[in-house]
Amino acid sequence: MTTSLPEWFVEALNTEPEERQVLVDGCHVAYRAWGDGDGPPVVLVHGGGANASWWDHIAPALAADRRVIAVDLSGHGDSGRRDAYDLRLWADEVLAASDDANLVSPVAVGHSLGGLVALDMATRDVVPALTIVVDSAITDAARREWLWMRRITAKPVVHYTDRNQLLERFTPTPPDAANRPYIVEHIAARSITLATEGWRWKLDPGIFARPVSDALDLARVQGRVVVLQAERGTARTPFSKAELEILGPDATVAVVPDSGHHVMVDQPEALIDLVRQHVSAYDAARF
Template structure:
């Protein structure tokens, strides 16, 4: 693994709890940092990703929260389903949040990256009265996710992923899509190592290729949520100004948009410190008592 700064190493060394819940017949795994009983903040990964994409971010959000990162079904260590859709993913997010919110009456927050942002927006649309706020991080509404596009363009129609002869071989093939020169190598190394699993005949990726069938969201599917909504995008990300403007309008127009300079689509890989700062401010504002 490439040399990493102290803040990153300390974050990965932060202990967390491994837990799971059953949602509509599928086992959904998650990890949780911070004190039980604190308000819950759920972090949702993108398509073909997993909870480990948040390992270096979550510990910095625990000052006032129980921070949870789940593996959506078909991803990471969670079970697979026959089909996938954003509504089911949103139900998984709510189930995980409620499992960790047993000791608090405060409503959870949901933050999602890329396809996970579609999940967050769906949760806000369908369950907004049960949430404090939702945020989509570089989620290109109306566009196919880069992972789904690459899969379809590859011409592969097999139900499974390619199997590689060794762990080293498959890890070496890991590439965030779209590629961006700003990606920090030590973050990519950590994410890649946690993205593979051993199967008969070798090693392969943890995600189910069928997740790509539900990896898109149209503006018509958006609706103003009861809870506050925010957008974050990378300077070179896929959620362009046109997209975020359209999304903000569909959500009622009063939606803050934060642009992270120097970042592409995968902001937590490119500019994680800036993302952490933006999320700290956002959730702090959501938790601020209303003015009299």
């Protein structure tokens, strides 16, 4: 158990978010909201198997002068479950939560699966003018590498009588030596729930069963795209020239040093700074 926490982390977690939900296609979608400034609003989208709490230590810093929300996609966190999941429906949920929170043209920031959801949002008629993708499997090579995640679907839901035993089993997938224990501990505590049969993970294993053909059409993505790759994540599968051309001439690709796939767990300060920089640049370019 972590005994000494960084001051910035404690301050972030002491910033209580608003807990809200919206009904989307018959399913309750939960989201959290911080801040109320007039800067460009931001919507944060977590990765597959994660939840909005992965942004708890990131969102308050971004919300100093703007409205920020973090959404629990269906099948994740405190949102409801569905019989089947796909990118477009998850994007519908994020757009609905953004509308419910009165966000006008929000900047979309998505991690891993959430980055694909954010890019799907950018294919719509009303799209984010800026999409920031954090270590998402966009390239063909990265997609092939991440198909192993689908093996999770074969694992049955296990219940535990001992809460701490379940917490101790929590490890970000894939694990990385740079994972900060105090962030992992916070996320773990927000990722479990007490059911009738005992303690279990909040996520629905069915989220990993979406069809492989449920691919994103990058050619339809509009607006400016910023891709932040983790050094030990998708940076190992660099973009081809053709893939960069599809993202558009204004696309930016940068690598976050000394980070595994879960950048907000490994290098949270760097992620906050990078998102701030790109949102500020986008805001300045609007005028």
